[in-house]
Amino acid sequence: xxxxxxxxMQFAPTSRYAKVFFKKQAIFTFIIFIFLGxxxxxxxxxxxxxxxxxxxxxxxxxxxxxxNNEKAYTDTYKLEVVNINNDNKFKNTKLILQIKKKDxxxxxxxxxxxxxxxxxxxxxxxxxxxxxxxxxxKTQNIYxxxxxxxxxxxxxxxxxxxxxxxxSNKVKNSIITQINKFLPNENGNLLKGxxxxxxxxxxxxxxxxxxxxxxxxxxxxxxxxxVYIIVACLFILKKLKLNxxxxxxxxxxxxVFFMFITGFTASVVRAGLMGIIILVAGLFFRKSDVLxxxxxxxxxxxxxxxxxxxxxxxxxxxxxTLGIVLIVHMFSFKKDKRFVKYIKEGILICVSAQILILPIxxxxxxxxxxxxxxxxLLAAPLVLVITLFGIVxxxxxxxxxxxxxxxxxxxxxxxxxxxxxxxxxxxxxxxxILVKTPFLMNVISYYLVLFTYLFCKNTKHRVLKSxxxxxxxxxxxxxxxxxxxxxxxLIIVDNYRSGLDIHFIxxxxxxxxxxxxxxxxxxxxxxxxxxxxxxxxxxxxHTSSFExxxxxxxxxxLDRRITCLDYIMVSHFDADHSAGLIAVLENIKVKxxxxxxxxxxxxxxxxxxxxxxxxxxxxxxxxxxxKVYVDKYTFFDIVSSxxxxxxxxxxxxxxxxxxxxYGKFSMLFTGDIEAPGEMELIKKYQGSEILQSTILKVAHHxxxxxSIQEILDLIKPKIAVIGVGKNNMFGHPNLDVLERIEGMRM
Numbered sequence: 188x189x190x191x192x193x194x195x196m197q198f199a200p201t202s203r204y205a206k207v208f209f210k211k212q213a214i215f216t217f218i219i220f221i222f223l224g225x226x227x228x229x230x231x232x233x234x235x236x237x238x239x240x241x242x243x244x245x246x247x248x249x250x251x252x253x254x255n256n257e258k259a260y261t262d263t264y265k266l267e268v269v270n271i272n273n274d275n276k277f278k279n280t281k282l283i284l285q286i287k288k289k290d291x292x293x294x295x296x297x298x299x300x301x302x303x304x305x306x307x308x309x310x311x312x313x314x315x316x317x318x319x320x321x322x323x324x325k326t327q328n329i330y331x332x333x334x335x336x337x338x339x340x341x342x343x344x345x346x347x348x349x350x351x352x353x354x355s356n357k358v359k360n361s362i363i364t365q366i367n368k369f370l371p372n373e374n375g376n377l378l379k380g381x382x383x384x385x386x387x388x389x390x391x392x393x394x395x396x397x398x399x400x401x402x403x404x405x406x407x408x409x410x411x412x413x414v415y416i417i418v419a420c421l422f423i424l425k426k427l428k429l430n431x432x433x434x435x436x437x438x439x440x441x442x443v444f445f446m447f448i449t450g451f452t453a454s455v456v457r458a459g460l461m462g463i464i465i466l467v468a469g470l471f472f473r474k475s476d477v478l479x480x481x482x483x484x485x486x487x488x489x490x491x492x493x494x495x496x497x498x499x500x501x502x503x504x505x506x507x508t509l510g511i512v513l514i515v516h517m518f519s520f521k522k523d524k525r526f527v528k529y530i531k532e533g534i535l536i537c538v539s540a541q542i543l544i545l546p547i548x549x550x551x552x553x554x555x556x557x558x559x560x561x562x563x564l565l566a567a568p569l570v571l572v573i574t575l576f577g578i579v580x581x582x583x584x585x586x587x588x589x590x591x592x593x594x595x596x597x598x599x600x601x602x603x604x605x606x607x608x609x610x611x612x613x614x615x616x617x618x619x620i621l622v623k624t625p626f627l628m629n630v631i632s633y634y635l636v637l638f639t640y641l642f643c644k645n646t647k648h649r650v651l652k653s654x655x656x657x658x659x660x661x662x663x664x665x666x667x668x669x670x671x672x673x674x675x676x677l678i679i680v681d682n683y684r685s686g687l688d689i690h691f692i693x694x695x696x697x698x699x700x701x702x703x704x705x706x707x708x709x710x711x712x713x714x715x716x717x718x719x720x721x722x723x724x725x726x727x728x729h730t731s732s733f734e735x736x737x738x739x740x741x742x743x744x745l746d747r748r749i750t751c752l753d754y755i756m757v758s759h760f761d762a763d764h765s766a767g768l769i770a771v772l773e774n775i776k777v778k779x780x781x782x783x784x785x786x787x788x789x790x791x792x793x794x795x796x797x798x799x800x801x802x803x804x805x806x807x808x809x810x811x812x813x814k815v816y817v818d819k820y821t822f823f824d825i826v827s828s829x830x831x832x833x834x835x836x837x838x839x840x841x842x843x844x845x846x847x848x849y850g851k852f853s854m855l856f857t858g859d860i861e862a863p864g865e866m867e868l869i870k871k872y873q874g875s876e877i878l879q880s881t882i883l884k885v886a887h888h889x890x891x892x893x894s895i896q897e898i899l900d901l902i903k904p905k906i907a908v909i910g911v912g913k914n915n916m917f918g919h920p921n922l923d924v925l926e927r928i929e930g931m932r933m
Contacts, residue, residue, distance in 0.1 A: 322494070
């Protein structure tokens with residue numbers, strides 16, 4: 188490093204780290220940190236699990252520390268606790284506060300409030316590898332959820348919270364207001380995302396296009412904005428002829444203030460901490476190495492909250508940065524012309540980041556963008572112009588709004604071009620490749636091989652080089668062996684099953700069941716699909732883009748490593764049974780759909796038929812008395828269908844009722860059949876054993892209109908399963924139905 192530029196960040200040769208790593212002291216230190224991390228994890232896990240244990244009805248005094256995040260039925264805030272039931276041991280812990288909506292009443296950031304309500308822990312994952320809301324809240328250092336009504340909320344003091352925090356929130360809201368004034372359209376919402384990371388109002392399709400083209404990182408304020416802040420501060424403060432120490436301190440304070448404005452997201456904190464470390468190094472005339480800075484910022488964040496490790500933004504931000512740091516410096520384009528150099532460096536940066544985060548993306552999102560290099564190359568200069576020009580127009584708007592509105596039209600054009608880049612590349616053929624969720628051991632093997640290769644590639648020391656080559660061969664062989672054994676194990680599991688697997692999928696207020704037969708045939712019965720997911724509409728993670736098919740059912744199948752279904756059977760075309768199937772049909776291979784003739788056409792049915800025609804999926808029409816043979820061990824009896832012709836509530840009462848048969852085991856799927864339909868079944872099968880089943884999928888989500896005693900007596904189930912959304916507005920399952928089912932055990 189140049190002694191005349193002590194604050195400049197540089198990359199140290201890997202040999203230096205290798206020499207340190209192979210020393211006993213370094214290994215001993217590493218073990219100590221691992222042990223310390225385990226102790227911190229155990230302490231935090233114990234605190235999260237026990238601090239709020241056995242808490243239900245509460246009286247809380249606390250501060251509102253977020254703006255209102257409006258949901259369908261509630262106003263939602265973050266709350267910092269002062270005390271609960273006059274007990275101070277809960278002080279400084281954070282909760283989600285959900286208040287049932289009433290008129291336009293709202294609380295404001297910084298209000299000190301007193302609340303009477305009920306506390307509950309957030310849900311853990313409901314489905315296999317599904318979203319774990321409780322773990323997500325832990326990454327935000329939030330302990331649970333308090334529900335209340337406005338009548339039980341009192342404001343003790345307005346703006347009683349930390350004045351610096353209140354100021355930063357007011358600045359954020361002021362920026363939002365100004366952007367709405369000079370760019371009051373969808374592009375204005377996009378600008379908020381690019382400048383301060385506010386993405387809630389961005390159009391659903393725009394967000395999806397950004398995801399499909401690997402441009403989502405542009406909406407996560409991070410290193411680029413921090414660099415702009417540092418450069419702008421250094422330029423302005425030097426013009427004011429301040430000394431080095433004052434410039435660094437003021438810049439650090441501005442970075443911290445920006446972190447407050449953007450809500451301390453993982454990517455912002457990572458970039459902000461690295462920027463602060465560089466400035467502090469310059470103050471003390473010390474070397475600033477990028478890997479040291481990255482490692483130190485990582486440690487600071489993890490010591491602040493160990494659960495940050497599970498934050499996807501944290502993983503992607505550090506992964507992408509580490510990829511750029513470890514790979515980009517290995518290449519040089521000094522001899523190339525400026526434009527060629529820009530193209531090559533842009534491609535190298537995109538690929539370097541993608542190499543490190545690819546397993547994370549595949550594991551969490553099950554997709555890969557094929558055009559990510561081109562889309563990022565085109566988007567990067569646009570984002571640079573939009574960010575810099577956007578900041579200028581924002582400042583102008585405070586002085587001369589009319590001029591800002593004129594300049595905003597230029598900004599509007601740039602934002603339009605950016606959205607067009609994402610839209611065009613997102614809709615090209617093969618833009619997104621869906622993949623099965625990789626095995627965790629395969630992900631670990633990938634990183635072992637990658638880091639060993641990079642370590643060896645960057646090591647110049649002769650002795651260490653030979654050691655690296657030796658370890659590289661060993662680790663590569665072990666990793667290949669792990670991948671091979673995983674693959675063989677999967678083949679054995681798929682082809683040598685000993686029985687029948689039935690998976691009841693939690694799709695909220697709806698039904699969906701996955702069946703995997705002994706010969707590995709896969710059948711999906713119904714697919715849920717209502718927009719609401721039980722209590723998810725009151726979830727801080729819920730957005731208007733939420734769809735059961737896209738966000739629950741399809742990921743579930745991919746997590747089960749299923750990319751092909753032999754059959755989809757649709758009981759009827761109510762949205763809560765069929766809407767989720769559209770995403771499945773559009774994204775994975777389906778060989779045959781099983782449906783009945785329709786007594787009345789619906790919009791949902793028309794959508795379904797259009798998709799199966801487009802995808803050229805086989806269609807089997809069934810009627811009462813038909814059998815559907817899946818394999819030599821498994822078949823379905825169609826015990827009721829639309830040919831019954833019940834006039835009352837046609838959709839529900841004429842749905843497909845089918846019985847799964849596998850040896851002596853059977854299961855009856857009753858769709859949403861109601862009492863009139865059940866009476867027809869009783870007439871048809873009275874005195875017969877055809878309805879008798881080991882398991883009953885209870886009709887119509889346990890509604891009071893179904894499951895009459897006579898039909899239960901005819902089915903004689905040993906187990907009853909009800910598909911229902913938690914805290915649903917319909918009051919399902921009905922208590923009388925539960926009592927009748929419980930009575931079957933007597």
